[in-house]
Amino acid sequence: MPYKDREINKLYYTMGEVTEMFGVNASQIRFYEREFDILQPKKNKKGNRLFTQNDISNLKIIFNLVKDKGYTLQGARDFLRSNKNEAKENQRVVDSLEKLKSFLIEVRDSL
Numbered sequence: 001m002p003y004k005d006r007e008i009n010k011l012y013y014t015m016g017e018v019t020e021m022f023g024v025n026a027s028q029i030r031f032y033e034r035e036f037d038i039l040q041p042k043k044n045k046k047g048n049r050l051f052t053q054n055d056i057s058n059l060k061i062i063f064n065l066v067k068d069k070g071y072t073l074q075g076a077r078d079f080l081r082s083n084k085n086e087a088k089e090n091q092r093v094v095d096s097l098e099k100l101k102s103f104l105i106e107v108r109d110s111l
Helices: 015-022 026-035 053-068 073-110
Strands: 049-051
Touching: 015 026, 015 049, 015 053, 026 049, 026 053, 049 053, 053 073
Parallel strands: none
Antiparallel strands: none
């Protein structure tokens, strides 16, 4: 049986890794941290932010609401307060569809 690469998930992501994931400045991540109470990154002794996988998924939800769906910040906050579980489930579906899309593109390119 051939070796299969698996996705490695880290426990904590640095601010630089998060900004690279989302393609934004660190100031925007810090701004969203102040605006949305669901973002609670840990801070080490030096004050550097360390984001968990839960923080990353919450950021994905926020970016989806604000950037893709066009919500205002207040509208996104209100939506998350009233429909947090629905937003998380929708983000899980989007993530699985993106993985499927990348797999299908990989298969197409290998043919």
